[in-house]
Amino acid sequence: MLDLLAYDFMQRSLLAAAMVGGLCSIIGVFVVLRGLAFVGAGTSHAAFAGVALGYLMGWPPLLLAIVFGLATVWITGWVEERGRMKLDVSIGILYTTTMALGILFIGLMKSYNAEVYGYLFGSVLSVTPEELRIIGALSVLVLSLLLLFAKELYFIAFDQEMAEASGVPARQMFFLLLTLVALTVVVSLKTVGAILVFAMILIPASTAYQLTHSLRTLTLYSAFFGITTSVVGVSDFRHLGRSLRAGDCAVGDRHILCGGSLHLSE
Amino acid sequence: MSTGRSPIIRFDHASFGFPGLIALKDISLPIYDGEFVGVIGPNGSGKTTLCRAVLGLLPPMEGHLHIFDCACSELRCHHRAQIGYLPQKGVVDRNFPVTVLETVMMGRYGALGLLKRPGMKDRHIAMEALTQVGMESHKDTALGHLSGGQQQRVFIARALAQQPKVLILDEPTTGLDITMQHNVIELVQHLHDELKLTVLLITHDINMIRSRVDRLVLLKTRLYAAGPPAEVLKPEILHQVYGKELVITEKDLVIVEDYHHHH
Numbered sequence: 083m084l085d086l087l088a089y090d091f092m093q094r095s096l097l098a099a100a101m102v103g104g105l106c107s108i109i110g111v112f113v114v115l116r117g118l119a120f121v122g123a124g125t126s127h128a129a130f131a132g133v134a135l136g137y138l139m140g141w142p143p144l145l146l147a148i149v150f151g152l153a154t155v156w157i158t159g160w161v162e163e164r165g166r167m168k169l170d171v172s173i174g175i176l177y178t179t180t181m182a183l184g185i186l187f188i189g190l191m192k193s194y195n196a197e198v199y200g201y202l203f204g205s206v207l208s209v210t211p212e213e214l215r216i217i218g219a220l221s222v223l224v225l226s227l228l229l230l231f232a233k234e235l236y237f238i239a240f241d242q243e244m245a246e247a248s249g250v251p252a253r254q255m256f257f258l259l260l261t262l263v264a265l266t267v268v269v270s271l272k273t274v275g276a277i278l279v280f281a282m283i284l285i286p287a288s289t290a291y292q293l294t295h296s297l298r299t300l301t302l303y304s305a306f307f308g309i310t311t312s313v314v315g316v317s318d319f320r321h322l323g324r325s326l327r328a329g330d331c332a333v334g335d336r337h338i339l340c341g342g343s344l345h346l347s348e
Numbered sequence: 349m350s351t352g353r354s355p356i357i358r359f360d361h362a363s364f365g366f367p368g369l370i371a372l373k374d375i376s377l378p379i380y381d382g383e384f385v386g387v388i389g390p391n392g393s394g395k396t397t398l399c400r401a402v403l404g405l406l407p408p409m410e411g412h413l414h415i416f417d418c419a420c421s422e423l424r425c426h427h428r429a430q431i432g433y434l435p436q437k438g439v440v441d442r443n444f445p446v447t448v449l450e451t452v453m454m455g456r457y458g459a460l461g462l463l464k465r466p467g468m469k470d471r472h473i474a475m476e477a478l479t480q481v482g483m484e485s486h487k488d489t490a491l492g493h494l495s496g497g498q499q500q501r502v503f504i505a506r507a508l509a510q511q512p513k514v515l516i517l518d519e520p521t522t523g524l525d526i527t528m529q530h531n532v533i534e535l536v537q538h539l540h541d542e543l544k545l546t547v548l549l550i551t552h553d554i555n556m557i558r559s560r561v562d563r564l565v566l567l568k569t570r571l572y573a574a575g576p577p578a579e580v581l582k583p584e585i586l587h588q589v590y591g592k593e594l595v596i597t598e599k600d601l602v603i604v605e606d607y608h609h610h611h
Contacts, residue, residue: 247433
């Protein structure tokens with residue numbers, strides 16, 4: 083393991099995995115508590131459609147991923163607020179629509195583009211220094227906002243109406259939470275892909291949920307599981323073979339295996 | 349009760365509801381500082397709507413509602429923080445991973461405002477609220493591990509931690525056994541007497557509160573009666589609202605056949 087740390091790509095991968103693992107697992111606490119699990123899946127596929135459009139049009143893919151992700155969560159939140167449709171129904175519609183758009187955009191490309199598929203399945207071992215800087219900056223932004231508004235976000239996750247009745251600007255906080263979920267998904271796209279990010283958000287938090295009855299401990303446990311499983315997944319990739327794809331798979335496998343086994347042990 | 353005092357909450361020909369559905373119509377009602385008001389009425393009579401209106405969650409479609417001399421539409425977060433609220437049982441996920449103290453601390457969040465973290469003073473206020481409801485020894489217990497009656501006490505403590513002027517309790521005894529019901533109502537009475545809180549208690553159990561409240565408010569989409577219990581609990585008024593669902597015994601006990609709970 084130590085010999086691999088001498089390589090720049092390995093250092094970047096471990097750092098990216100730790101940041102994404104930590105970020106996803108902390109936002110995952112609020113996602114699990116507020117019952118927004120499906121929003122994570124829907125947003126990641128919407129963001130992937132944005133990436134595909136970016137490559138098709140020659141525009142910055144991450145920027146379009148943010149636009150698509152934010153549009154999806156804001157529309158979902160707005161529809162739920164109006165009481166016309168339950169959140170899981172509206173996200174289900176947007177999920178399939180944006181996924182179809184993503185496939186359409188890929189179909190319209192004149193040639194096969196491997197980089198687009200990198201965003202679908204993730205490519206943690208090929209994170210560039212520039213991508214690492216973007217992941218770092220967005221992670222700091224999301225974590226800072228989570229820290230600043232943690233008490234309000236916990237309260238709306240517990241009971242949004244009670245929070246509003248108690249004088250917390252619950253509506254604004256709900257949209258902030260949706261925005262942070264979208265940004266987290268976009269941050270994680272390149273590293274773990276649109277499919278695995280869903281597991282990265284849900285599994286550490288839901289595993290921690292089985293082990294504690296305190297909000298504070300729940301968040302700490304979730305962050306611990308998220309960071310360790312991601313880092314172990316990357317550093318252990320050579321046992322599964324030396325290909326880059328095996329390394330990417332290892333991150334996900336570790337998450338699912340560790341999370342799943344902890345669930346079973348309960 | 350009302351002589352010489354200005355109301356803390358004032359409904360003025362106010363109607364509430366949603367497009368195509370009026371839940372409360374033409375309500376004119378003052379509620380005075382320090383009053384203990386019981387709100388009664390059959391299921392679907394608008395009791396919870398009245399509660400949501402006072403919380404500033406439902407502005408009037410017609411008429412006016414003033415809370416702390418502030419129009420409902422102008423109600424700000426700091427006003428809301430002065431109203432403690434115990435929602436109906438079943439609204440809150442009782443298995444949410446949260447300790448008793450963490451739950452009560454949430455009562456401080458609105459009063460603290462954004463970007464401020466709770467400190468020792470807030471923790472002290474939360475512990476005091478827990479002591480007031482007799483739950484201080486359970487501060488580190490998981491909320492989901494408590495009995496229904498204990499959970500109600502914790503939620504009352506959460507409302508008290510706001511240091512409110514008004515306490516609203518929406519059917520606080522629902523789902524509790526008879527001893528627990530009595531304990532919760534005793535606690536509310538004690539808090540009203542000790543802390544001089546204005547209390548709005550929504551309930552189906554008329555007999556449990558009739559001797560404790562200053563005034564009863566009887567609703568069925570509109571306001572049928574408001575006044576001292578003896579003036580409101582008259583057979584002719586009650587029959588108008590409850591119809592055949594109501595029986596008055598020789599000892600003046602009011603028995604309401606509550607279809608919502610029995611079926």
